[in-house]
Amino acid sequence: MSAHTALAIVATIILGTLAFGILAVKRIRMDPEQFIVGGRSFGWLLMWLLMAGEFYTTFTFLGAAGWAYGRGAPAFYILCYGTVAYVISYFMLPAIWRVARERRALTGPDFFVAQYDSRLLGGLVALVGFVFLIPYVTLQLTGIALLLRIAGYGTLNTTLAVGVAFAAMAAFTFFSGLHGTAWTSIVKDLTVLAGVLIAGIVLPIHYFGSPAGAIGRVLAAHPDWLTLAAPGAPNGSIWFVSTVVLTACGFFMFPQSMAATFAARDEDTLRRNAIFLPLYQLMILLVFFAGLTALIVYPGLKGPDADQSFMLLLQRDFPAWLVGFVAGAGTLAGLVPASAQILGAASIVSKNVLGEFGILRNDAQQTLATRILVVVVAALAFAFWAVAKQTLVGLLLIAYNGMSQFFPGVVLSLVSRRRPAPLAVGCGIVAGLAVLVYFSLAGTSGPAGLNTGAVALIVNAIVLGLVQAAIRASRVPALQR
Amino acid sequence: MWTPRLHRRTALRILLAAIPALALTLGVPLANRVEPRVFGLPFLLAYIVVWIALTPLFMLAIYRTEGHT
Numbered sequence: 001m002s003a004h005t006a007l008a009i010v011a012t013i014i015l016g017t018l019a020f021g022i023l024a025v026k027r028i029r030m031d032p033e034q035f036i037v038g039g040r041s042f043g044w045l046l047m048w049l050l051m052a053g054e055f056y057t058t059f060t061f062l063g064a065a066g067w068a069y070g071r072g073a074p075a076f077y078i079l080c081y082g083t084v085a086y087v088i089s090y091f092m093l094p095a096i097w098r099v100a101r102e103r104r105a106l107t108g109p110d111f112f113v114a115q116y117d118s119r120l121l122g123g124l125v126a127l128v129g130f131v132f133l134i135p136y137v138t139l140q141l142t143g144i145a146l147l148l149r150i151a152g153y154g155t156l157n158t159t160l161a162v163g164v165a166f167a168a169m170a171a172f173t174f175f176s177g178l179h180g181t182a183w184t185s186i187v188k189d190l191t192v193l194a195g196v197l198i199a200g201i202v203l204p205i206h207y208f209g210s211p212a213g214a215i216g217r218v219l220a221a222h223p224d225w226l227t228l229a230a231p232g233a234p235n236g237s238i239w240f241v242s243t244v245v246l247t248a249c250g251f252f253m254f255p256q257s258m259a260a261t262f263a264a265r266d267e268d269t270l271r272r273n274a275i276f277l278p279l280y281q282l283m284i285l286l287v288f289f290a291g292l293t294a295l296i297v298y299p300g301l302k303g304p305d306a307d308q309s310f311m312l313l314l315q316r317d318f319p320a321w322l323v324g325f326v327a328g329a330g331t332l333a334g335l336v337p338a339s340a341q342i343l344g345a346a347s348i349v350s351k352n353v354l355g356e357f358g359i360l361r362n363d364a365q366q367t368l369a370t371r372i373l374v375v376v377v378a379a380l381a382f383a384f385w386a387v388a389k390q391t392l393v394g395l396l397l398i399a400y401n402g403m404s405q406f407f408p409g410v411v412l413s414l415v416s417r418r419r420p421a422p423l424a425v426g427c428g429i430v431a432g433l434a435v436l437v438y439f440s441l442a443g444t445s446g447p448a449g450l451n452t453g454a455v456a457l458i459v460n461a462i463v464l465g466l467v468q469a470a471i472r473a474s475r476v477p478a479l480q481r
Numbered sequence: 482m483w484t485p486r487l488h489r490r491t492a493l494r495i496l497l498a499a500i501p502a503l504a505l506t507l508g509v510p511l512a513n514r515v516e517p518r519v520f521g522l523p524f525l526l527a528y529i530v531v532w533i534a535l536t537p538l539f540m541l542a543i544y545r546t547e548g549h550t
Contacts, residue, residue, distance in 0.1 A: 073525060076526060076529055080509065083536050086536070086540075087501060087540065088502075090498065210521070212520060212521020212522070215522060215523065216521065226515060226523040227513050227514060228509075228510065228513045228525070237509065237510035237513060240509060240510070241506050244509075248506075275540040275541055276537055278537055285530060
């Protein structure tokens with residue numbers, strides 16, 4: 001009975017949102033520019049919704065609570081990095097947008113092609129972006145599966161349910177493109193906000209009288225839980241600072257975030273967004289309250305299971321309709337960004353790899369390839385889901401480690417008068433990836449507690465500089481001759 | 482174009498952006514303590530929350546120095 005009620009509510013929320021998104025974009029005629037970057041016409045309100053829609057995902061909903069439950073203070077990095085990224089974005093995004101409009105860039109790799117005049121570099125960026133979007137899609141999948149399992153009260157074939165939900169969202173994305181993502185985000189954000197308020201305010205009040213009461217109990221039971229460990233320790237303060245810096249650099253490097261930037265009507269829209277988006281981060285504070293409440297009331301969850309923390313609490317002690325509503329909100333928070341991520345991953349490979357290098361000869365072939373790739377991305381995310389068994393934060397950090405490697409190339413192309421050679425940028429990216437592969441195979445953490453992605457980013461920048469110096473040194477005599 | 486006055490403004494903008502960015506990175510370990518608590522939040526968490534709330538003010542100040550209407 002509980003399962004029927006909860007699942008019916010989840011289904012209503014998802015189908016209602018789909019209908020809203022499809023109705024909202026019915027009148028817009030879709031060409032590629034409309035489809036991928038919304039005709040570059042979004043004002044500040046739609047941009048705000050689009051960006052919030054892409055960044056506040058299942059991860060925010062469950063992963064932040066899971067880390068507050070499982071690790072404590074290191075989870076605070078989630079509050080910091082978005083804010084630092086918005087500060088950087090105030091200066092960076094208008095410049096990116098200008099280039100994109102002049103050169104009619106539609107994807108993240110297009111930006112590299114435009115700035116460095118190198119299809120090869122664009123292809124490399126597309127492939128790396130594709131690979132590192134997979135863990136991000138897996139993150140959404142893991143979250144959705146977890147929510148549906150809880151809403152099913154043990155009655156549901158999770159894999160089937162996730163498959164159906166994914167298919168519905170992929171179909172929706174094809175139909176409406178980026179306009180749909182932005183408009184769906186309105187419903188998504190309002191539902192998620194309500195879900196977060198329930199989890200972050202109602203739960204601590206129910207058990208401890210107030211959020212402060214919950215925190216008091218956590219500190220009484222675990223005095224060190226809400227402060228960072230010694231600088232060099234795992235997840236200590238050196239890790240914390242380097243992770244905030246790394247993830248802030250990677251924030252706008254994701255292909256779907258680049259496309260979101262291109263959708264802005266003008267530069268001013270992007271600046272205004274950068275000013276006010278930090279306030280959105282405060283929502284995460286409520287998610288921490290939910291996770292910390294669960295730590296006391298529902299202790300004993302280990303590893304990835306901690307991601308279920310406050311949902312298990314709701315399931316155990318609250319009525320099914322409430323479980324259904326919160327699970328529905330969380331599912332939406334996974335599906336809307338997942339559709340954008342899947343489409344982003346598929347379109348960069350079909351456009352910047354298969355299209356640019358003449359494997360696909362016309363638009364019809366490219367559309368077909370994009371559709372096939374959508375299925376490939378979803379399948380790879382399923383496979384990664386089955387083998388990785390990571391926490392949601394763990395999955396997110398894998399994606400950020402990879403995406404951040406684009407940062408030096410993007411920034412140097414915008415600020416330096418003499419752009420580095422595409423070869424130097426490419427070598428830097430490859431070197432960064434080699435460092436990531438080394439750390440993941442060796443299974444060790446970075447030196448002095450540094451985030452491994454940050455180490456990779458430093459190596460990336462050094463290699464970029466060395467290769468560029470070598471290229472310049474070999475060119476100068478040639479010019480003098 | 483590149484008058485000294487504009488130059489000073491550029492420096493001011495960089496400073497205004499750097500303050501919240503540094504507060505939320507290098508500043509965090511310096512605030513790494515539980516007491517004093519602020520509205521029941523441990524000091525570290527309160528510090529981060531206050532800086533996030535202040536960030537839009539710094540960004541708004543930069544926006545103003547750029548003379549947008």
